[in-house]
Structure formats: structure tokens, C-alpha cells
Amino acid sequence: MSSEEYLKDISEIKNLMNRSSRFISLSGLSGILAGIYALIGAAYAYWLVNNSSNGYLLLDGKVFRIVIFVLLLVGFLSIATAIFLTTRKAKKNGEKIWDATTRRLLLNFLIPLVAGAIYIIIILGHQKYGQTGALMLLFYGLALINASKYTVGDIRYLGYTEVVLGLLAAMLPGYGFWFWVIGFGVMHIVYGTVMYFKYDRK
């Protein structure tokens, strides 16, 4: 065999290793849109809290409920967009959407995330609201790091960023909201853009 043939062998090995163990159709565009939803949601919540009678989030039951609703809406829209765009991309690449690599990716992403979500709900039940933003960032970051082994590796760096932001938010209590805006809004847009140009535009 000539060296070109060996080279072809090696590139095919690498391709097979990636294709069989990682889900690579993740859409960068969905990251950008998730960031935009988060920014819009945060802006609306900010406006709402500052224009409510006491300008304070925690004690006003109605405003608090609306903020929670906005948060859930942002989450729901982000997930729906991600599913839609990723499915479309996988179809275009002629890849299966629901196979072993996807299941493994989702499972490893959801374990830290669900554990974190339950923990946050528990401490909210104890009326400890102060660390919610920090905890959301932390657990989301850990979920991303855990999932990064099963998809494009760059997700790992987004995970690290979210963890650092979460820890900073925990250190500076009054600023949780702003760290949340940076972590879920700005960082999603930044990393989504990076991934879009790196993987989607081919």
C-alpha cells in the first residue's frame, strides 16, 4: 500500500471513531437563538420587577409567578428550537437523530441538570432565593461538561464558563441576575456563533 492509502485509512478511522461515539449534528444556530430568548426574557423580567409596586422580586407573589413563567417559557422555547434545528441539520447530513449516540448524549446531559433542578426547587421551597441564579449556572455548566464527551468538544468550554460564572455569582449575591444574563444570554450567543461558523457553514 502507498502512504496515501494509509493516510486515507487513518482519516477513515478518525471519522468512524467520531461518528460512532459522538453526536455531531448539534446546531450552533439554536445556541444563538437560546441566548436571544434568554436576553428577551431577562429584559422583560427586569422591567417587570422594576415597575411592580415595590420594585422587589421576592415578596410580591404575582410578579414572582410571572418571572417563573417567563423562565419556563425561555427554557421551553430554547429546547424546542434546539430539537427543531438539530433534527433539520441531522437530516441534511443524512444522519440518524434517535440512535445510541443521541440517547447517551441526552442521558449524560440530563443527569446533572435534573439533579440540579430538583435541588433548586427544594431550596426555593425553603424560601432561599438568593443563590438561584448561581445554582442554575453551576448545574447547567456541569451538565454541559458531562455531555461534552458525547458531542462536539467545544461544549466543554461553554460548560467551564458557566461554572465560573456560577461561582462568581455565588460570591457576589446581589448580582445573580446579571451573571444569569451573561451566562444564559451572552455566552449562548458567543458559543453558538463560534459553533455555527465552525461546524454548520460547510
Added chain:
Amino acid sequence: MKNIILNINKAFDHRIRLGIMSVLMVNEYAEFTTLKELLGATDGNLASHTKALEKVDFIRVEKQFIGRKPNTRYYATELGKQEFKKHIDALEKLIKNT
């Protein structure tokens, strides 16, 4: 040059076999149908290549039933992983030297 050629393993000297090992290196196991799809091989083709790798103890086969369907899983053995690494290293050296 000679000792490099020595590490090129005859057992891997085929696209499909190389492919089977590549997949098994990064996954805990792979099912027959998964391998078939990934490698674009026919049933008979894949079966004969897995048998060849099984014979030299580079892969391990586990057969079971899921419901009524037979299900075959392939695992890379420690020996297989080591030999595969050696083979890849040898390939890389060969490319660098030419």
C-alpha cells in the same frame, strides 16, 4: 524501515476490520446492526470479518436475546486494543517516513 513494517498487523489489513476496531476502541460495545450501518458492509461480509478478529482474540462476542430478537454485541479485548494501537502507531510512522 523493517521494524516499522513488523508492527503493521496483518489482522487489520482490511478496511472493514480496521473499521470494526476503530468503532470498538471508542465505544464500550457495538451491535451487529450498528456496525453494519457505520461501515456500510453486508451481513456476510461483516460476519466473516468479525469472525476473523474473534479468532485472534482481538474482539469478544456476546450473543443474547432481546425479547425474541437475537442480538449480537462485540467488545474489543485488551489484546485487541493494544494491537490496534501498535498498528496505528506503525501506520503513522510509515506515513512520516515516506
